[in-house]
Structure formats: structure tokens, C-alpha cells
Amino acid sequence: MRFVNIFIWLTLALILARLAAELWLASLNRRHVLAHAGEIPPAFRDIIDGPTYKKSVAYTLAKARFGDIENICSTAVLLIVLFSGVLPWLFNLFSNEFGVTVWAMTAYLLAIGSGMSLLDLPFDWVSQFRLEEKFGFNTTTQKIWWLDRLKGLLLALVLGYPLLVFVLKIVEWTGAWWWLWAWVVLLVFQFLMLVLAPVLIMPLFNKFTPLPDGSLREQLLALARRTQFRAQSIQLMDGSKRSRHSNAFFAGFGRFRKIVLFDTLVQQLSGSELEAVLAHEIGHYKKRHILKMMAFSAASSLAGLFLLSVLARQDWFYRAFGFVPGNVAPALLLFGLLAGTITFWLSPFIHWRSRRFEYQADAFAAQVMNEAQPLIGALRKLNEKNLSNLMPHPFYSGFYYSHPTLLEREQALAGKA
Ligand code: ZN
Numbered sequence: 001m002r003f004v005n006i007f008i009w010l011t012l013a014l015i016l017a018r019l020a021a022e023l024w025l026a027s028l029n030r031r032h033v034l035a036h037a038g039e040i041p042p043a044f045r046d047i048i049d050g051p052t053y054k055k056s057v058a059y060t061l062a063k064a065r066f067g068d069i070e071n072i073c074s075t076a077v078l079l080i081v082l083f084s085g086v087l088p089w090l091f092n093l094f095s096n097e098f099g100v101t102v103w104a105m106t107a108y109l110l111a112i113g114s115g116m117s118l119l120d121l122p123f124d125w126v127s128q129f130r131l132e133e134k135f136g137f138n139t140t141t142q143k144i145w146w147l148d149r150l151k152g153l154l155l156a157l158v159l160g161y162p163l164l165v166f167v168l169k170i171v172e173w174t175g176a177w178w179w180l181w182a183w184v185v186l187l188v189f190q191f192l193m194l195v196l197a198p199v200l201i202m203p204l205f206n207k208f209t210p211l212p213d214g215s216l217r218e219q220l221l222a223l224a225r226r227t228q229f230r231a232q233s234i235q236l237m238d239g240s241k242r243s244r245h246s247n248a249f250f251a252g253f254g255r256f257r258k259i260v261l262f263d264t265l266v267q268q269l270s271g272s273e274l275e276a277v278l279a280h281e282i283g284h285y286k287k288r289h290i291l292k293m294m295a296f297s298a299a300s301s302l303a304g305l306f307l308l309s310v311l312a313r314q315d316w317f318y319r320a321f322g323f324v325p326g327n328v329a330p331a332l333l334l335f336g337l338l339a340g341t342i343t344f345w346l347s348p349f350i351h352w353r354s355r356r357f358e359y360q361a362d363a364f365a366a367q368v369m370n371e372a373q374p375l376i377g378a379l380r381k382l383n384e385k386n387l388s389n390l391m392p393h394p395f396y397s398g399f400y401y402s403h404p405t406l407l408e409r410e411q412a413l414a415g416k417a
Pocket residue numbers: 280281284358361
């Protein structure tokens with residue numbers, strides 16, 4: 001019993017430590033941004049005009065305020081869900097009604113998951129229709145937004161239900177080594193998603209059309225040839241249906257790979273700037289960043305599943321949250337709810353690694369373009385159009401940013417050009 005209590009306090013401390021760190025980093029960043037809000041820092045004078053800089057500061061501060069409220073609320077919800085006894089109460093409800101079959105346990109897990117995601121809805125809604133709207137980014141209608149949520153929920157149920165049933169069955173079938181088998185199943189599932197998502201899932205949300213014939217298409221195909229990057233096609237995605245933010249990515253795998261450009265990106269950038277963005281993405285591929293990320297995520301999920309299998313054998317893990325040990329489903333649930341409390345502290349390392357990859361992809365793009373200027377032009381425009389925070393506090397960007405800041409990237413490119 002003593003260990004149960006220690007574990008409860010430890011969990012509480014970790015959850016509150018995370019919230020404290022989030023609020024502290026946000027306030028550090030807010031003060032840093034405010035300190036530079038008065039006039040455009042010298043490094044950005046040629047890049048951005050006064051009104052746009054002011055707007056980017058206001059956008060950063062508005063997002064920070066909203067983020068604080070969201071973090072406080074989600075921590076409160078997590079604490080209530082974990083410690084109010086609602087989870088074991090629902091567990092008993094499900095097992096009394098439907099028995100402790102794998103099917104019933106999966107329904108229990110998905111019911112909690114759906115319930116928790118419903119609690120996010122008001123925040124998502126305000127973020128899209130108040131915050132993004134205010135700064136001119138929102139192009140989504142209420143109808144598209146609600147349909148997106150509905151489709152997302154249905155997809156999560158349609159894909160999640162069989163997957164979870166299978167994982168729980170594996171626990172029954174394979175005994176002590178279930179975590180290894182579950183890991184294999186998850187890897188196969190992820191690989192299937194990689195292949196099938198561009199064909200079956202992404203078209204449910206967006207329209208994809210081949211980039212029309214013309215000089216832009218020729219220019220991009222020539223780049224793909226020059227870098228020996230095989231792709232099935234270049235597709236245009238109607239990202240403008242939801243937002244004025246812009247992006248580019250690859251979808252699919254191997255020879256089924258497609259290059260996808262947001263229509264917003266094509267509107268914002270010139271031909272050679274788009275070529276530079278694509279060269280940067282090809283750089284990620286050529287430097288094997290995508291493979292390394294996948295290997296890292298596979299290794300992390302193996303470690304996570306092993307840890308889960310160890311916790312699932314400890315009586316105190318169940319008792320700390322009011323469950324009676326004996327069924328693995330609550331362990332899965334608790335682990336899912338608590339994982340973010342631990343992974344939060346790993347994010348600086350993960351982001352540091354990701355920023356290193358970005359520098360390498362930038363260098364690759366400058367090299368295949370024979371000059372850094374088109375990429376710098378593209379980065380400047382993207383930062384301006386997206387009202388990116390140009391002056392994040394170094395601790396803040398070090399912790400959260402998966403990409404280096406504009407200034408850091410320009411400096412690195414200048415060093416290599
Ligand atoms: Zn990148």
C-alpha cells in the first residue's frame with residue numbers, strides 16, 4: 001500500500017511539473033517577444049515591414065495566451081480523469097454489461113478515447129474560428145470543420161477497434177512476450193497506413209489534382225531527375241479549403257511516392273523558390289532522415305511497449321488509480337494517458353535532432369540549386385505569410401521547435417553558400 005501512495009504522489013508531481021514547465025517556458029518566451037516588439041530587430045529590416053512584424057508579435061502573443069489556458073485545462077481534465085474514480089467506474093459498467101471480453105474492453109478504451117477527444121473540441125473550435133480567423137488564416141467553414149471531426153472520429157473507430165482488439169488478443173495468446181508481438185503488429189499497421197493513407201484516407205479530406213503541365217511542372221520534374229528522386233507524380237492539394245497556412249510533403253512509399261504541394265504554397269512562392277522547397281524535402285529523403293525518424297519511432301514504441309508490459313504486471317499500477325488488477329486493458333489506458341507526461345521531457349532532444357536534419361536538408365537544397373538565394377527567399381516568404389515568431393526565446397525554441405528559426409537557417413546557409 002505504501003508503494004501505491006508513493007506512485008500516486010509521483011504521478012501527481014510529474015503532471016504538475018510538466019504544467020509548470022509549459023507555463024514557465026511560455027512566459028519566458030512572451031517576455032522575450034515583448035522586449036523586441038517595439039521595433040523590428042535589425043536582422044529582419046529587409047525581410048518584413050512594420051505592420052506585418054507587429055501582426056506577427058500579436059499572433060504569437062495571442063497563441064501563447066490561448067496555449068496557457070489550454071495547458072491548464074487539459075492538465076485539470078487529466079487529473080480529474082485519473083483521480084476522480086471515473087475510469088474504474090466506467091470499467092465496472094462495461095464489464096458488468098458486456099463481460100470482460102476483449103471486444104468489451106476495446107469498446108471501453110475507445111469510449112474513453114472518444115470522450116477525451118470530445119473535450120478538445122471547444123479548444124480546436126476557438127483556435128480555428130476565433131484565433132486563426134482573427135489573423136486572417138481561417139478559410140474553413142463550420143460545415144467542413146464539423147465534417148472533418150466526424151470523419152476523424154469514424155476513422156479512429158474503424159481503424160482503432162480492430163487494431164486494439166488484435167493487440168488485446170495478442171496479450172491473451174502470447175503471454176509474457178506479448179509486447180514484442182504487439183510491436184510487430186503495430187509496425188505492420190503503420191507500414192500499411194503509409195501505403196494506404198494517400199490512396200484511401202487523405203482523399204476523404206482533400207482533393208488532389210496533378211500539377212498542370214507547364215514550366216513549373218517541368219522545372220520540378222527536372223529537379224527530381226537531377227537528384228535521382230523517383231516519384232510517381234506531383235500533386236496539388238487544396239489546402240486553401242481550410243487555411244492560408246502552406247506546406248509541402250511526400251505521401252506514399254517507394255515507387256508509389258507522390259510529391260504533394262499545397263495550393264497555398266504554389267500561390268505564395270515563385271518557381272525557383274518552390275524548386276528550393278522541393279529540393280529541401282528531397283534532401284530529407286537523400287540524407288535518410290525519413291528512414292532514421294522511422295527507425296527512432298519504432299525503437300521508441302518498442303521501449304514504450306516493454307515498459308507497459310512491466311507496469312501491467314504490477315498490482316500497484318492498477319490500485320493507484322482505483323482498478324482491481326487482473327485485466328490488462330486499464331494498464332493500456334493508464335499508460336496512454338500518462339505517456340505524454342514522460343515524453344514531454346524528451347521533446348528537447350527529439351527537436352534538437354530534428355533541427356539538425358533541417359540544417360542538413362537546407363544545405364542539400366543550396367547545393368543542388370547551386371545557390372542559397374531561392375531557399376532563403378522561400379523561407380522569408382513562408383515566415384512572413386505564416387506570421388511566424390521571429391524572436392523566440394532560445395530556451396523556448398530549443399524545447400519546442402522542430403525547425404530552426406529563420407535567422408538560424410539564414411546564418412547556416414550563409415556559412416555554406
Ligand atoms: Zn524540412
